[in-house]
Amino acid sequence: MISATKSWALTVEWGSRRPISMPWVRFARAYTSPVCTPSRMSLYTGTYAARHGYTSVLPVHQGTQEYVDFSQQPTYAQLLQQVGYHTAVTGKW
Numbered sequence: 001m002i003s004a005t006k007s008w009a010l011t012v013e014w015g016s017r018r019p020i021s022m023p024w025v026r027f028a029r030a031y032t033s034p035v036c037t038p039s040r041m042s043l044y045t046g047t048y049a050a051r052h053g054y055t056s057v058l059p060v061h062q063g064t065q066e067y068v069d070f071s072q073q074p075t076y077a078q079l080l081q082q083v084g085y086h087t088a089v090t091g092k093w
Contacts, residue, residue, distance in 0.1 A: 041068060044075040044089075 032039040035057045038049040049055045052073055058066050070078070077087040 037068070044070075044077070045073050046076065047073065 032042065033049055033055075037054050037057050038052075041047075041052050041054045042049060045052055054068065058068070077089055080087050
């Protein structure tokens, strides 16, 4: 599980399924963009904003036709799907 925020308990009930790996990894010194588009794109692709090219918030509130184009760079979910995992992305995008 990759999560952009942790606003709930850190304990997750997995039921009968085993997670991909345990224990959790926590970063004591991690850095990200203060706005959502670059930081989410970095989280999903594993690359810095300078590489993926999204350096500011998409102005969707102004009716922009811009969108995040995941076909230009593979995401973790796409790479996991290629080796047989079923993935899902929920939330803001």
